[in-house]
Amino acid sequence: MSETVMSEERVKFVLDEPDIPTHWVNLMADLPGEAPPPLHPGTKQPAGPDDLTPIFPMGLILQEVSAEPEVEIPEPVREVYKLWRPTPLYRARRLERALDTPAHIYYKYEGGSPPGSHKPNTAVAQVYENAQAGIRKLATETGAGQWGSALAFACRLFGLECEVWMVGSSYDQKPYRRSMMEAWGATVHRSPSDVTESGRAQAEHTTGSLGIAISEAVEVAAQNPDTNYSLGSVLNHVLLHQTVIGQEALAQMAMAGEEPDVVIACVGGGSNFGGLTFPFLRRVLRGQAKTRFLAAEPAACPTLTRGVYAYDFGDTVGLTPLMPMYTLGHDFVPPPVHAGGLRYHGDSPLVCGLVKQGLVEPRAYRQNETFDAAVRFARAEGIIPAPEPAHAIRAVITEADAAREAGEERVILFGLCGHGNFDLSAYDAYLAGKLEDPEFSQADLDTALAHLPEAPALV
Numbered sequence: 001m002s003e004t005v006m007s008e009e010r011v012k013f014v015l016d017e018p019d020i021p022t023h024w025v026n027l028m029a030d031l032p033g034e035a036p037p038p039l040h041p042g043t044k045q046p047a048g049p050d051d052l053t054p055i056f057p058m059g060l061i062l063q064e065v066s067a068e069p070e071v072e073i074p075e076p077v078r079e080v081y082k083l084w085r086p087t088p089l090y091r092a093r094r095l096e097r098a099l100d101t102p103a104h105i106y107y108k109y110e111g112g113s114p115p116g117s118h119k120p121n122t123a124v125a126q127v128y129e130n131a132q133a134g135i136r137k138l139a140t141e142t143g144a145g146q147w148g149s150a151l152a153f154a155c156r157l158f159g160l161e162c163e164v165w166m167v168g169s170s171y172d173q174k175p176y177r178r179s180m181m182e183a184w185g186a187t188v189h190r191s192p193s194d195v196t197e198s199g200r201a202q203a204e205h206t207t208g209s210l211g212i213a214i215s216e217a218v219e220v221a222a223q224n225p226d227t228n229y230s231l232g233s234v235l236n237h238v239l240l241h242q243t244v245i246g247q248e249a250l251a252q253m254a255m256a257g258e259e260p261d262v263v264i265a266c267v268g269g270g271s272n273f274g275g276l277t278f279p280f281l282r283r284v285l286r287g288q289a290k291t292r293f294l295a296a297e298p299a300a301c302p303t304l305t306r307g308v309y310a311y312d313f314g315d316t317v318g319l320t321p322l323m324p325m326y327t328l329g330h331d332f333v334p335p336p337v338h339a340g341g342l343r344y345h346g347d348s349p350l351v352c353g354l355v356k357q358g359l360v361e362p363r364a365y366r367q368n369e370t371f372d373a374a375v376r377f378a379r380a381e382g383i384i385p386a387p388e389p390a391h392a393i394r395a396v397i398t399e400a401d402a403a404r405e406a407g408e409e410r411v412i413l414f415g416l417c418g419h420g421n422f423d424l425s426a427y428d429a430y431l432a433g434k435l436e437d438p439e440f441s442q443a444d445l446d447t448a449l450a451h452l453p454e455a456p457a458l459v
């Protein structure tokens with residue numbers, strides 16, 4: 001036995017199974033003013049619950065429009081959460097030392113779930129409601145493969161079939177994500193596929209996009225009464241389900257005896273960002289805290305930093321309701337950057353509204369600087385981050401540097417929403433100096449925005 005005495009410096013803050021939250025936090029109830037409603041794609045009138053019934057079960061539609069500050073988590077969903085929740089909160093002491101910063105850096109790690117990210121927090125809740133409604137099969141899209149794996153896993157637990165349209169570039173870059181979905185019993189198509197009309201119409205976009213894959217899955221769900229559609233981000237009920245992350249993090253920061261000055265997460269459609277930040281944001285809206293919030297996105301798909309705030313479709317073909325959001329245009333096909341989960345033309349209306357109100361500050365980063373941050377993190381802390389949360393780590397390093405320059409012990413909390421163990425080809429490209437830094441140009445923006453649907457202007 002070693003005689004060495006371990007230091008009392010705590011690295012992990014862990015909760016127990018009974019500490020899994022009993023309710024989800026609905027930020028809608030605390031937001032000032034009326035949120036602009038989604039619009040029916042045909043009539044351009046506010047879309048009501050009935051407009052959503054062809055593709056969603058009523059249980060989820062009611063959560064989507066709920067004005068209650070909290071929504072109870074069904075017991076069978078909490079039972080499944082026990083497989084990986086509560087998730088740990090880490091103090092990144094080794095990263096702090098490597099950065100030589102006085103900042104205290106914490107991260108909430110969601111990569112310990114069976115599919116390796118935060119996505120099953122909502123997949124399980126969505127599959128449960130569909131199973132309750134007697135639905136036999138779910139259709140979905142997946143960008144990075146994380147969401148598809150999460151839905152495949154959750155469908156297996158509740159006995160539903162799962163059919164996934166995987167964005168072409170990710171399908172080629174991440175063959176083992178497909179294997180994972182198939183291991184859980186799902187059927188996976190490379191999108192654009194030839195099994196849907198939407199896919200055949202977009203065949204020239206060979207690398208695909210989330211917008212195209214969504215059109216394919218929505219088409220199949222709308223045409224089959226026993227099949228529903230399931231979305232892994234953007235919608236209010238998805239962000240609602242993810243608030244288990246922030247609620248646990250609040251309790252864990254209290255265990256650490258610290259209050260975050262800034263909370264940071266990446267944004268693809270907004271679900272891990274909303275999930276981590278909304279319980280903290282609610283305290284700010286109630287005047288109980290003064291926290292900053294940073295949303296990190298790729299410079300190649302800069303929705304929050306360069307997009308326009310307007311009504312737009314959620315998918316490429318124009319099958320979904322029009323949503324009030326920052327958008328790069330529904331037919332914008334982002335370059336095939338490795339953060340596949342961040343290649344989306346729009347973002348959650350809730351998160352966009354918070355950016356519009358100045359409560360959330362957006363930041364955009366290029367691929368190489370993002371992977372540089374990811375590798376620095378991995379070499380200090382061990383975990384290899386998914387390319388998506390690597391954008392959050394890039395923002396964390398900038399904040400930690402600023403703390404050093406100001407000589408202040410600032411507290412930073414960020415979301416490490418998934419591991420990158422299936423993203424090693426991207427790491428290979430970065431380490432070999434072969435990673436490109438595609439830039440989003442004004443011409444890209446002008447082309448993309450030329451096709452915005454006609455709809456009332458948003459202020």
Ligand SMILES: Cc1ncc(COP(=O)(O)O)c(C=O)c1O
Nearest residue numbers: 146233268269270271272341418
């Ligand atoms: C690991 C990971 N992080 C982030 C995202 C982006 O989605 P969201 O903004 O909804 O969290 C994805 C999406 O697939 C993902 O797989």
